[in-house]
Structures are given as structure tokens and as C-alpha cells.
Amino acid sequence: MARVVVDVMLKPEILDPQGQAVANALPRLGVNDVTSVRIGRRIEIEFAGEADLDQARAIADKLLANPVIEDFVVHADAAGTVTPEGDSQESEPAEAPA
Amino acid sequence: MSTRVGVVTFPGSLDDGDAARAVRLAGADAVGLWHADPDLHGVDAVVLPGGFSYGDYLRGGAIARFAPVMETIAAAVRDGLPVLGICNGFQILCEAHILPGALIRNQHMHFRARDQRLRIEAVQPVWTNAFNDSQEVVIPIKHGEGRYVADERTLDELEANGQVVARYIGGNPNGAQRDIAAISNAAGNVVGIMPHPEHAVDALTGPSVDGLGFFTSMLKFLAGRPASEASAAGTAQADQGATG
Numbered sequence: 001m002a003r004v005v006v007d008v009m010l011k012p013e014i015l016d017p018q019g020q021a022v023a024n025a026l027p028r029l030g031v032n033d034v035t036s037v038r039i040g041r042r043i044e045i046e047f048a049g050e051a052d053l054d055q056a057r058a059i060a061d062k063l064l065a066n067p068v069i070e071d072f073v074v075h076a077d078a079a080g081t082v083t084p085e086g087d088s089q090e091s092e093p094a095e096a097p098a
Numbered sequence: 099m100s101t102r103v104g105v106v107t108f109p110g111s112l113d114d115g116d117a118a119r120a121v122r123l124a125g126a127d128a129v130g131l132w133h134a135d136p137d138l139h140g141v142d143a144v145v146l147p148g149g150f151s152y153g154d155y156l157r158g159g160a161i162a163r164f165a166p167v168m169e170t171i172a173a174a175v176r177d178g179l180p181v182l183g184i185c186n187g188f189q190i191l192c193e194a195h196i197l198p199g200a201l202i203r204n205q206h207m208h209f210r211a212r213d214q215r216l217r218i219e220a221v222q223p224v225w226t227n228a229f230n231d232s233q234e235v236v237i238p239i240k241h242g243e244g245r246y247v248a249d250e251r252t253l254d255e256l257e258a259n260g261q262v263v264a265r266y267i268g269g270n271p272n273g274a275q276r277d278i279a280a281i282s283n284a285a286g287n288v289v290g291i292m293p294h295p296e297h298a299v300d301a302l303t304g305p306s307v308d309g310l311g312f313f314t315s316m317l318k319f320l321a322g323r324p325a326s327e328a329s330a331a332g333t334a335q336a337d338q339g340a341t342g
Contacts, residue, residue, distance in 0.1 A: 010202075014247060015273070017207045063164070066157055066193065069200045069247060 002051035003077035008065045009040035044077065051076045101126040101320050103313075104141035106171075106187075108133040108151035108162045113184065113296060117147040120296040124313035133165040142320050143180040144171055146187025148240075148294055158201060158243050159189030168194055180224050180316050181288045185241055188280075188290030197283055197290045198256070199248030204241070205273025211240040213305040214293050215268040216279050220260045224319045225282070225289040228311035235264075235308035237293040239271055244292040246274040246281070256281055263289055 010016050016038045023037040043064050045056055056074045065072040103121045105128055107114045118128035129141050133151075138144070151162035162168070168190070175181055175196055183191040191197040204210060213236050218229040229235070248256070253276055256262050264280035272292070280291035295309030 013249075014202065015205060017203050017205050017273075021207055063160060064156065066160065066200055068192070068198075069202060 002047045002049070004045045004047065004051050004053060004056040004074060005077045006043040006045065006056060006060045006064050006072055006074050007040060008043065008060070008070050008072045009038065011069055011071055014069050101143070101317055102129050102139075102141045103127065103316075104129045104131040104138055104144045106131045106133060106144065106146050106167055108149065108165060108186075108190075110151045110154075111147050111149035111186070113148035113294065116294075116296045117145045117184065120299045120309065120313050121145065123299050124310055124317055126313070126317055131167055133162065133167050136166040136170045138167070138170055138174060138179075143182075143316050144174075145296075146171075146181065146183040146190055147296070148185030148187060151186050151190065154186075154243070157189075157193065158186055159191075159193040162186075162190045163193040172196060175283070175288055178285070178287050180319065182225060182295075182312060182316070183288070183290040184294055184296060185244070185292055188292055189243070191288060191290045196288055197281060198252050199246055199281070201243055201292070202245050202247055203243050204245050204271070209240075209242040210244070210271045212238070212271065214239045214266060214271055214279075216264045216293060217267050219262045219265050220282070222260070222263065222282060222286045222289075224287050225312050225315050226263060227318055228315040234267065235311070236298065236306045237295055237309050238297045238305060239293045241272065241292060244272040244274065246272075246278040246292070248275065253278075259284060261286075264291065264293075 019038040022039065023034060026034050053074055053076065060072045060074055061067060103126045105114050105117045105121065107130060121128040129139055131138065151159060155161065171181060172194060189201045192200050216235050216237055218226055218233045218235060221227060221229055221231050261282045261284065262278055263282050265277040266274065266279045270277050279293055280289060282289045295312045298304040298306045298309030301307060
């Protein structure tokens with residue numbers, strides 16, 4: 001079994017009201033040096049066999065992210081994969097269609 | 099034979115009954131369509147009603163977009179099938195890339211339910227021919243994710259092509275870019291609208307009867323359409339039903 005992690009984030013130019021609400025709450029904790037908070041979504045996909053990054057990328061592009069408003073990054077999860085050196089499998093951020 | 103208008107029910111649809119009632123009040127037969135059934139059962143137009151299809155687990159409309167009926171609708175849209183997506187229906191149309199842009203969480207994070215003033219910005223042949231240019235109407239809104247966004251180029255194109263169908267006036271309830279409340283596709287047969295015209299069809303239950311105009315527009319359009327065109331669309335739908 002192998003785990004692939006997909007991180008989905010709103011594109012930088014899209015306002016993130018959730019992140020903004022959190023950022024606005026930070027001064028109440030006494031934190032005043034944070035200028036921005038943005039909230040995304042982490043999705044873990046487990047494959048029965050080896051991690052299929054291409055397929056994970058296709059799933060992310062079609063369903064997990066909406067390329068109109070979101071960017072995503074797909075990478076093998078070090079803890080859940082056959083190759084413990086997960087860092088080497090880090091993929092480039094997927095190109096969003098124009 | 100009277101016009102048949104399909105109303106799709108997805109898991110979580112909650113305005114399908116009201117949409118069907120609006121269709122009947124406008125003078126057509128409402129035909130219930132089921133999301134898992136790819137067959138459009140020979141309807142002349144389709145309404146995608148509001149609700150919370152598939153619980154909005156991922157994003158509003160993201161999973162509903164893959165419903166079998168949506169494959170058939172996407173194909174029929176290319177042949178000119180009139181489709182009106184209301185609220186969650188609008189989200190589904192954007193997720194399916196039938197309409198450009200996307201709908202995200204309201205800027206202020208609050209769910210908004212109120213009677214909303216709109217200006218009809220584009221009097222188009224299919225869904226808005228019953229309105230006057232720049233007519234102001236009152237139609238309820240009720241949504242938490244109704245903020246319309248698209249990149250600047252897309253927004254400019256929508257404006258230039260007259261695809262901005264309605265704009266919020268008297269306050270923008272969700273932070274939508276350029277106050278956009280409703281848009282159409284380039285061909286004009288598909289409209290997505292965040293407010294709920296099906297809740298403004300009867301003085302007893304709504305703030306106005308302004309919403310009825312969308313439904314009567316579509317019926318007038320279908321009544322005036324050449325028979326050859328109507329049968330072509332019907333054939334295309336039948337083909338889809340057979341292969342689905």
C-alpha cells in the first residue's frame with residue numbers, strides 16, 4: 001500500500017475569507033506579526049499497490065481541485081510509501097489549464 | 099403537446115419541488131429527472147435546482163458534476179438544450195465547465211438569506227426575453243458559497259459578449275466579482291443564477307413574481323423555435339439516452 005498526498009490551495013489571487021478570518025483572530029492570541037493566513041486542503045489517497053503519481057495528478061486535476069480557482073501539488077507520502085526517501089518524489093506543481 | 103421541462107434531483111437537492119412548481123406555473127409540464135439516470139426522457143429544457151448536492155463535501159457541485167445525467171446534459175447543451183442552473187445548479191454548471199468561472203465561499207463568511215434586488219443586464223433570447231433591458235427585479239437569495247469569481251480576462255469577455263445576465267444592486271450579498279449574480283454561456287442557452295427565481299413565482303410565498311420571467315422566457319423561446327431545430331435537439335437527446 002502506498003499513500004499519495006495532494007495539497008490543494010486557492011490560487012494566490014483568489015481571496016481566502018477563511019484564512020482572513022483566522023488571521024484577524026490572531027491578535028486576540030497576542031500574535032501581531034502574522035501578515036497573512038491561507039487555508040488549503042490536504043487529501044491522502046492510498047493505492048493498493050505502488051503509488052501512481054500520474055493517476056493521482058489526474059484525479060486531482062479532474063476532481064480534487066478546481067483548476068479555475070485552485071492550485072495543487074501531488075507528492076508521495078514518505079511514511080506510507082515503498083520508498084522512504086519521499087522527498088525525491090516531490091513533483092512539480094501541476095500546471096493549471098489556461 | 100405542451101412543453102416538457104426536466105428538473106434534476108441530486109442527492110441533497112432541496113429546491114427541485116419548487117422548481118417543478120415554477121415550471122408548472124409558467125405553463126409547462128415538469129418532468130422529474132434522476133441524477134443517476136442518463137436519459138433526459140425527451141424533455142425540451144432542463145432546470146438544475148438548488149440544494150447541497152452530495153453534501154458539497156469537496157466543493158459545491160464538484161461531485162454532482164460527474165452524475166450520469168450531467169454527461170447527457172453536457173452533450174445536449176452543445177445541441178442547444180436550454181438549461182437553467184439555480185444556486186447549486188449554477189455551481190454544478192461551473193464545475194462541469196459548461197459555464198466559466200467558479201463560486202466560492204461568501205467574502206464575509208456568512209450565509210445570506212434575503213430578498214435581493216437585481217438588474218437584468220442582458221435580455222437574451224432563451225432565458226430573459228420576458229424582461230426589459232435593465233429591468234430591476236427582486237428575487238430571494240440563500241447561500242453560503244455564492245461569490246462568483248473568474249480571472250479578469252474571462253470577466254472582460256463575459257461583459258463584452260453580453261453574458262452577464264444579472265447583477266446585484268442595492269448591496270452585493272457575497273462579494274461576487276463585478277456584482278455578478280447570473281451569467282450565460284456564449285451561445286446563451288445555458289444560464290447560471292445564484293438567486294432563486296423559483297422562489298419568486300407566487301405572491302403568497304415570494305417577495306415578487308419576477309422569477310417567473312425566466313421560465314416564461316424559455317417557454318416563449320421554445321414555442322418560437324423552428325420545428326427542424328427542435329427535432330434535431332430531440333434526436334440528439336434520444337441518441338444520448340440510448341448510449342448512456
